[in-house]
Amino acid sequence: MTTYNWADRLNPTVREVKPSGIRRFFDMASEMKGVISLGVGEPDFVTPWRIREASIYALEKGYTMYTANSGLPELRREISRFTADCFGCTYDSNSEVLVTVGVSEGLDLALRAIVAPGDEIIVPEPCYVSYQPCVALAGGIPVPVPTRGEDGFVVTAAQIEAAITPRTKALLLCYPNNPTGAVISRAELEAIAEVCATHDILVISDEIYAALTYESEHTCFATLPGMRDRTILLQGFSKAFAMTGWRVGYALGNTDFIGAMTKIHQFTMLCAPITAQMAAIEALKNGREDMHRMVNQYNHRRRLCLKACQEIGLPCFNPGGAFYVFPDIRPTGLSSEEFTERLIKEEKVAVVPGNAFGECGEGYIRCSYAASVDNLTEAFKRIGRLVQRTP
Amino acid sequence: MDVRMEVLELLAENARLTIEQLATMLDLDEQEARRLVEELEESHTILGYRTLVNWDKVQKERVTALIEVKVTPQRDVGFRAVAERIGRFPEVKSLHLMSGAYDLAVFIEGRTMQEVAFFVATKLAPIDGVMSTTTHFVLQTFKKEGILLEEADGDHRLVMSP
Numbered sequence: 001m002t003t004y005n006w007a008d009r010l011n012p013t014v015r016e017v018k019p020s021g022i023r024r025f026f027d028m029a030s031e032m033k034g035v036i037s038l039g040v041g042e043p044d045f046v047t048p049w050r051i052r053e054a055s056i057y058a059l060e061k062g063y064t065m066y067t068a069n070s071g072l073p074e075l076r077r078e079i080s081r082f083t084a085d086c087f088g089c090t091y092d093s094n095s096e097v098l099v100t101v102g103v104s105e106g107l108d109l110a111l112r113a114i115v116a117p118g119d120e121i122i123v124p125e126p127c128y129v130s131y132q133p134c135v136a137l138a139g140g141i142p143v144p145v146p147t148r149g150e151d152g153f154v155v156t157a158a159q160i161e162a163a164i165t166p167r168t169k170a171l172l173l174c175y176p177n178n179p180t181g182a183v184i185s186r187a188e189l190e191a192i193a194e195v196c197a198t199h200d201i202l203v204i205s206d207e208i209y210a211a212l213t214y215e216s217e218h219t220c221f222a223t224l225p226g227m228r229d230r231t232i233l234l235q236g237f238s239k240a241f242a243m244t245g246w247r248v249g250y251a252l253g254n255t256d257f258i259g260a261m262t263k264i265h266q267f268t269m270l271c272a273p274i275t276a277q278m279a280a281i282e283a284l285k286n287g288r289e290d291m292h293r294m295v296n297q298y299n300h301r302r303r304l305c306l307k308a309c310q311e312i313g314l315p316c317f318n319p320g321g322a323f324y325v326f327p328d329i330r331p332t333g334l335s336s337e338e339f340t341e342r343l344i345k346e347e348k349v350a351v352v353p354g355n356a357f358g359e360c361g362e363g364y365i366r367c368s369y370a371a372s373v374d375n376l377t378e379a380f381k382r383i384g385r386l387v388q389r390t391p
Numbered sequence: 392m393d394v395r396m397e398v399l400e401l402l403a404e405n406a407r408l409t410i411e412q413l414a415t416m417l418d419l420d421e422q423e424a425r426r427l428v429e430e431l432e433e434s435h436t437i438l439g440y441r442t443l444v445n446w447d448k449v450q451k452e453r454v455t456a457l458i459e460v461k462v463t464p465q466r467d468v469g470f471r472a473v474a475e476r477i478g479r480f481p482e483v484k485s486l487h488l489m490s491g492a493y494d495l496a497v498f499i500e501g502r503t504m505q506e507v508a509f510f511v512a513t514k515l516a517p518i519d520g521v522m523s524t525t526t527h528f529v530l531q532t533f534k535k536e537g538i539l540l541e542e543a544d545g546d547h548r549l550v551m552s553p
Binding site for chain 1: 401405408412415416417418544546548549550551552553
């Protein structure tokens with residue numbers, strides 16, 4: 001009997017999307033007891049109670065219906081105010097703000113709105129695991145630009161310019177960066193802006209970690225001269241307000257871009273969940289102090305992790321944002337995956353191998369400091385023991 | 392923020408932080424951190440380092456009461472003289488001057504209700520200047536020093552995520 005190969009019927013683009021490099025280690029760590037995980041890409045804080053309580057209240061009051069496609073008007077107004085206050089960019093809450101189901105949806109919408117078949121999207125690496133698949137699924141061609149540890153994993157205007165071809169449509173930026181924690185200077189961003197203007201390249205700027213910037217002021221790409229209308233700015237509540245599971249974020253941009261994204265969103269998603277939108281309103285109105293408290297704690301732990309890396313002999317550049325350190329494990333002679341596997345099996349500490357975020361992440365591991373001080377201290381002690389046992 | 396405030400906030404949250412951790416977390420050198428903590432201790436800004444215990448977890452008999460005390464204030468010293476007198480009893484765990492219907496809020500701990508009642512009747516009420524006392528026994532404690540007494544929520548996150 002011949003068996004029918006259903007996989008042949010799949011969209012080849014989907015078939016060719018590579019599975020996440022994290023899966024194998026996730027399974028490994030999940031099967032063990034007593035694992036300390038520094039492998040989690042989300043805050044260890046639960047959503048502040050005032051935000052949860054506001055959302056419970058909204059449920060009690062019967063807010064269980066659809067909202068406007070672009071999101072609750074009050075939320076859009078608060079978003080507009082918040083981004084003006086915190087990042088100095090102003091958007092009209094009626095036509096330039098779209099509430100999305102997390103930045104993940106915002107990114108997908110932005111790409112689908114601008115990518116025509118065969119368009120190239122420049123993606124500096126290491127980067128969040130979904131960037132390349134999302135570009136491909138939108139019919140585009142991801143063009144990875146590797147950054148180097150020696151440069152603090154910051155992409156340069158020259159590297160971007162070198163990657164531009166006549167088919168380049170956009171640049172996809174993410175600073176502060178997941179997985180490296182790198183931030184980018186205003187000067188470098190200005191140089192990048194100039195390249196984008198010269199070559200007429202659009203920019204999708206994923207600034208989900210903007211609130212988690214520690215030693216410098218975050219520069220919002222859209223605030224650079226001439227960049228506002230060229231940029232689709234993606235933001236969300238997950239990291240700043242510890243609201244990952246609520247799935248709520250937003251996109252900001254000119255009316256053409258936001259209009260096009262809203263069109264896709266309206267037919268594919270309809271709207272972001274109202275319960276999450278209600279929570280998001282409370283976060284923006286009354287949650288800033290909670291946000292600052294959490295950011296302050298991340299900063300304390302960031303310094304602990306950096307010092308710990310130093311003490312156990314793993315070089316690590318100073319990450320100015322997000323909640324990750326990205327130490328160089330090449331002195332151990334192990335590959336990222338070998339190191340990660342041995343770390344889980346021998347010391348029960350979970351981290352993510354750097355190569356899961358792009359080839360240039362090879363030789364590094366991502367350690368999240370969204371973990372308690374006690375867990376961080378113990379985890380780095382264990383990492384140190386493994387480092388001792390390697391050449 | 393003033394670095395002394397940062398030291399205090401960190402230690403108020405977790406008194407077990409070592410000087411080394413404190414120094415790293417606040418980007419200070421260890422000597423500087425040690426000096427700051429010593430100064431705060433000497434100036435009695437840091438009053439002590441204690442453990443928060445949920446006594447309900449152990450079978451120890453323990454009764455807490457809030458005593459509302461009305462006091463006749465005295466010339467020149469106001470409520471201070473009476474407050475000092477009351478505060479020196481080890482049974483008194485905390486003591487506050489209040490606005491409103493009464494003057495001093497006195498938190499007392501004892502092994503039994505009788506013990507607390509006996510203390511109020513024989514030690515607190517007879518003090519010169521104390522006009523009246525009203526005793527309220529605590530039935531259950533839900534939150535103490537900013538910490539909910541029930542089990543913590545736990546970490547529900549996936550062990551690994553991008």
